[in-house]
Amino acid sequence: MGINTNEIVIEEEDVLTYAGSLPAPNVQELVRRDPSHVPERYLRNKEDMPKKTDTAAHLSSEIPVIDLTLLSKGQEEELKKLNLACKDWGFFQVVNHGVAKEVLQGMKDAASGFFELPLEEKNKYSMDSNDIQGYGHTYVVSEEQKLDWTDTLLLIIYPSQYRKLKFWPTAPKEFKEIVETYSTGIRKVAEELLGSLSLVLGMDKDALIQQHKEVVQALRVNYYPTCCKPDQVLGISPHSDKTSITILMQDDLSGLQILHDTKWVPVMPIPNALVVNVGDVLEIWSNAKYKSVQHRVVTNKDKARISYATGIVPPNDAEIEPLDHMVDSQQPFKIYNKVRYGEYIKHSLKMKMEGKTHLEKFKNERVG
Template sequence: MGSYMDENIIGEDDIPTYAASLLVPNVQEMVRKNPLEVPQRYIRTQEDVAKINCILSPEIPTIDLSSLLGGCRDELEKLHEACQDWGFFQVVNHGMPRQVMRAMNEVTAQFFDLPLEEKNKLSMPSDDIQGYGHAYVVSEDQKLDWSDALILIIYPNHFRRLKYWPTSPEHFRETLESYSSEIRRIGDELMGSVALTMGLDKDAMLKLHGDLLQALRVNYYPTCQKPDEVVGVSPHSDTSIITILLQSDETEGLQIQHDGMWIPVKPIPDALVVNVGDVLEIWTNGKYKSIEHRVVTNEKKPRISLASFIAPLDDMEIEPLDHMVDQERPCKMYKKVKYGEYLRHSMNRKMEGKAHTQMAKA
């Protein structure tokens, strides 16, 4: 896998850029200065607010990765049903040491506790999303999300822009390296199992996508005095193959769209939340669903989450696999698109549900 110390094998000019985002206020600092203020640019319309309240509902499926890797057919069927019916599931017994997760949570919390001037040393450049700031802000009149973010490319190693990797707190980089290595292993194991549910060989998906892009988005959601009038992250689906999320064990925030309702993803201690991305939906011709999801805020406690996106590289072409065009779905629902173009199309617009997927519709 290499080390973050070995990153000078290609020049900065050879590392791809992804999308520009307009400069907007830092929400954490805004709350620090005046916790009662919620600027109008963050207040959603009545139509949006009406959708904020979710109802009591069943919990999303839970998958035991140890049983899955042990060849349990029942667990494999549960995975298939989770991808098909929910697009989201929580993973337990995944093998990531508890101390690695705890350490990652601690260093990210310490990073966001730094003075703003320290964090701003890692501010995103004008043409890319690696660094500290906000993504998907494309117009001056756009409603803003109640959150700040640190976004980093982890793999391939030579895509890393190390000048945006925090050096404070002291062990941030080493901790991130350990955590991301575990995420890569878990991602490979999950994709091997998903390949089996799709009727492929276990290593078929790894052969299909070749080398992988793995990006990390660390989200910080400050408290808000009007939590029912703002959104932490706007409704969207992910452009990834799969996304693996480490969320707070204590504070809810993530909600998913299911049967026309917003369902809260209740934290399970030490579990990881996994969701199907657009690429997997395209490969399966819509059989597996990349689900619209969002994040809400609360008045009492800030919340941090870490989303790892596993995706193809830019030059890969994605389209429905031949055997996924069957009697149930006799026509291709998606056309062939180059992944890099699809990704940038999504990132150069505001988050707006699944509107960005129209680019790939047949």
């Protein structure tokens, strides 16, 4: 059973609307105007910033690497690797995934072209006050909170009727075509991963796709400008993803760090690989057998960085809760209560990024 993309495009303002975000300065423009200055709203307290004693760069090589060709053939050893990666790390990298190098590079070139446009051109695609599609910032919920050192372009790609085409850049001129091609390739990767995850969770291969009711796919492109004080700002605050799974294409420059056994581990880029992580929805479905892992992004002085995160999520009306067969002797009750995904995501978007605090509200009261 494949992911239904429904190619009919219906652009309606009230289709799949999420919570909005307060306006925030354009970070790329701040750097362009004065690369030697970082406004106070971005400067973090020392306790919020990475410390050498908190990082474990030597563990980077231990982050699991999954061969999707072997996984798609149902190879037992690769399925076991996938299961352990989700249980022990919540993150893994995928190689031999089938998305051509030329497609990956095309997506990078198109995104770079967009972010190189003048600010007034990019602002033509600015987010509305009540939603997250478009160009701008998410998770800005108060005038006092510390801001992340990033600008974002977020588009819902599939199903096509959920697109709001006014937010799709028309420059570079090939942008839409490249996003379509890239996202179609990533959708196939997601479909294979969801199928394999269904198997290792003891279900039929199409079970997780069916649980979604209708798979929604969104692309979030994050631009991290250079920063003259990289030890005092964060590109993205520590958080877990509100997705089922997230599939990320990294730049060739490291910046992503994941929390593993109390240590922050850099996810070093593997050429042409994709990074995948367990999201909150999969944690709920698996009754916390798989955990959505906190991650953050650090900045650097020398080179701007772009990342390309594809979120795979259910539609707003899908009800999510731990699957019955995940309640067993090891975990004898459901850790999370049933919740509609729309309620969950809107609740989460009204909070600043702060670890996994957004998930706590939905825990069963029996959880201490």
